[in-house]
Amino acid sequence: MKPARSAAAKRALGLWKQQPRSARVHTTIRWWTAPFEALEAEVPVAGKILEVGCGHGVFTSFLALSSTDRSVVGVDIDAEKIELAQESVRALRPDEATVRFEHRASGDVPTIEGGWDAIVFADVLYLLAPADRTRLLSECVAALAPTGLLIVKEVDTEPRFKARIAQFQEFLATKVLRITDGDALDFPSAIDLERLMKNDGLSTRVTRLDKGYFHPHCVVVGTKPTS
Numbered sequence: 001m002k003p004a005r006s007a008a009a010k011r012a013l014g015l016w017k018q019q020p021r022s023a024r025v026h027t028t029i030r031w032w033t034a035p036f037e038a039l040e041a042e043v044p045v046a047g048k049i050l051e052v053g054c055g056h057g058v059f060t061s062f063l064a065l066s067s068t069d070r071s072v073v074g075v076d077i078d079a080e081k082i083e084l085a086q087e088s089v090r091a092l093r094p095d096e097a098t099v100r101f102e103h104r105a106s107g108d109v110p111t112i113e114g115g116w117d118a119i120v121f122a123d124v125l126y127l128l129a130p131a132d133r134t135r136l137l138s139e140c141v142a143a144l145a146p147t148g149l150l151i152v153k154e155v156d157t158e159p160r161f162k163a164r165i166a167q168f169q170e171f172l173a174t175k176v177l178r179i180t181d182g183d184a185l186d187f188p189s190a191i192d193l194e195r196l197m198k199n200d201g202l203s204t205r206v207t208r209l210d211k212g213y214f215h216p217h218c219v220v221v222g223t224k225p226t227s
């Protein structure tokens with residue numbers, strides 16, 4: 001559990017001060033339990049960045065606030081969360097950050113000329129059935145620029161006791177409280193994710209981000225070849 005530390009992190013969370021209480025509480029808990037500052041360090045400091053499954057968009061806004069050389073787009077299947085995300089960034093000054101949000105159907109990956117410099121997932125792929133996850137990752141690889149990065153943050157399946165805490169919490173969020181949308185509940189390991197990304201031609205590395213957290217956070221970073 002870690003509070004927001006950097007000025008950009010505090011500003012990203014501060015955007016939620018005027019928002020409904022439930023969303024404010026959700027984004028604060030999300031920040032405390034997800035290693036967003038370590039994950040941000042994996043993302044290129046400049047270029048066109050897409051976050052798929054951005055939810056309320058607190059990490060998307062943080063990416064944009066951390067570097068004005070980033071142009072960041074967040075997409076999600078949950079129209080209500082996207083509306084709240086759009087509302088939250090209305091308070092930003094134009095010179096502060098370049099960020100916008102779009103509601104998209106599952107599997108609908110936006111494409112841009114030249115491709116994205118990086119596509120980021122933060123705790124999304126466990127909500128897709130294995131075949132849909134494989135298809136979505138392949139679409140993202142196709143949407144990347146040459147040498148672009150696919151950055152996938154999930155909770156690993158090891159160590160077991162940490163994985164059980166995370167999996168129980170996600171069961172509550174999706175099946176009981178219904179605060180998270182998704183078609184499935186299937187937790188891929190870091191090894192599974194690496195294998196999928198390698199199959200799509202990426203070179204990969206895995207970094208653990210779980211020091212000081214109850215959940216076994218990890219990130220798999222894949223680099224697309226030049227051609």
Ligand SMILES: C[S@@+](CC[C@H](N)C(=O)[O-])C[C@H]1O[C@@H](n2cnc3c(N)ncnc32)[C@H](O)[C@@H]1O
Pocket residue numbers: 030034052053054055056057058059075076077078081105106107121122123124127128180181182183
């Ligand atoms: C645990 S939340 C994480 C939100 C955000 N990435 C964050 O780190 O705060 C998972 C999000 O994935 C979204 N999601 C689930 N399936 C998706 C899909 N197929 N495509 C895009 N987003 C999806 C959900 O609507 C939800 O907002």
